[in-house]
Amino acid sequence: MKQLLVLSGKGGTGKTTVTTSLIHISQVKKYADCDVDAPNLHLSMTEIPLKETIAINGLPKAFIHQDICKNCGLCQKYCRFDAIYLRENEYIVDSMLCEGCSVCTLVCPVDAISMKKNANGLLRNYENEDTFFTTATLNMGSGNSGLLVSEVKNQLKTSDVESSFEIIDGSPGIGCPVISSITGVDLILIVAEPSVSGISDMIRVLEVAKRMNVRAVVSVNKYDVNEEKTYDIINICKERNLVFVGTIPYDPKLIEISNGIFNLDTLNHSIGYESIKHIYDNIKSILLGDE
């Protein structure tokens, strides 16, 4: 089984549009959306029925029992996250800021603080006869998105659907959700944007991939917005010995995918979709060549 992860560094370069196209082109049977902060893949994958939703607990959050609390303020003093504040003579936990370390329970001299279960996000599994799709949404203000990403990837592992190939849509950035999504994948496809920002962000995510010893290949979306920057990206790939798998032109037909509309009749033979087919051919030979 081979896993392909789609990343970009910068947001909005076209990760999910490219992922949706790759899923259709490859006819892959198992795929996941690990962008738990702002998931969108399900908006394009409407034909597969929802099978189950599972609430995922994150770290518990502190709760102060006012009837026991003696207002000594030690919890506030020791909290490193400024999550405890005084309101009308009562110490209160701001659950958005509480990171669940439980230091406050340790320092409270009268045992007035307990840790309460806290839902971190909601996992959704979609399934039909031969296809499995999993995604999740992080609850607002939650931390530990890496934990939720690992849960999504676990669903792929435990599903009964058989597939020799899996595609994962990643999230922007280089922090915990990205690091969790990279763990264990065979290949990363970077969807870069030909701009000063896009290049800077691409280099940072390539550094993360390198540190984690996962191979990355690069494509450029909307390459014709700035051809000079596209050449810069190709040159960066040469310098770093990374395979450049292709460019995608600006194509309004592809933008329809980000409106949740996937119409093969209009997509087939469009320049944008054809160039993603070409990129898939390149990725396939790299993934199979490794075997």
Add this chain to the structure above:
Amino acid sequence: MNETPTRIAILSGKGGAGKTFVSTNLAYVGKATYIDCDVEEPNGALFFQTTVLKRTPVMVKIPQIDSKKCTGCRQCVSFCQFSALAFINKQVKVFEEVCHSCGGCSLVCPEQAITEKGKIIGWMEESISDSVHILSGKLNIGEESGVPIIKDLIHYQRENNLEIIDCPPGTSCSVIEGISSADYCIIVGEETLYSLENLKLVVDLLEKMKIPFGVVINKSTTDESELYHYCTTKHIRILSRIPYMKEYQFITSKGELLSKYSPSGKNHFDSLLEAVKEAIR
């Protein structure tokens, strides 16, 4: 500093909607302090094309185990909620990247074998260009969380009356840090379904946090979009509609400020600044 500055945070939900585009241009026309809180992928400073005047390391506290004092009781390992400590080969090992610096392990250790040392997780960079004071945070590669950098950026002393905070995408803990002290928020949205769905999450968050906000519709191609209808139905103020123009995309892709190089571009941001001032009043 003469009065409390006005803080405006820029958010989007979906990445690439134009947060940095709106933040940098608004800071330029408003001669403001620009604060880049997208510490995983900071780009704002690139648009001001200037050199860094000052770099300050951002430190967090990481446990340090004195192996002579440690008796191997493992109370620290079982206390740590983040699995940042493990007992391997008769020694406590620290996994620094996942440590949240809560200080619990040193409190719980009965032998006082745990002290804390500083560790650099990223940098704060400061520069000045065209009367804009630029502050950027940059997370080191391989680090998991940039929240401590955002905290340092927000609490850093500065002098302008107007502050523009460029937030990371999404609605996670890093975004909360960026907006918790804001007087007003601007959500940047595109007219696609993806962008609208992510924007709704941000609206929920701001309503919950009771921070006033308005919307900028970026890369607009129609006046009759779903996003427009969503905003009018929910009585959300539309501050500006910036049209999709190949020229705008090109200038931005080169790393240049639209309001500096395009008179029509500058008009959008002059009137956006007015609209925001009006909304805050």
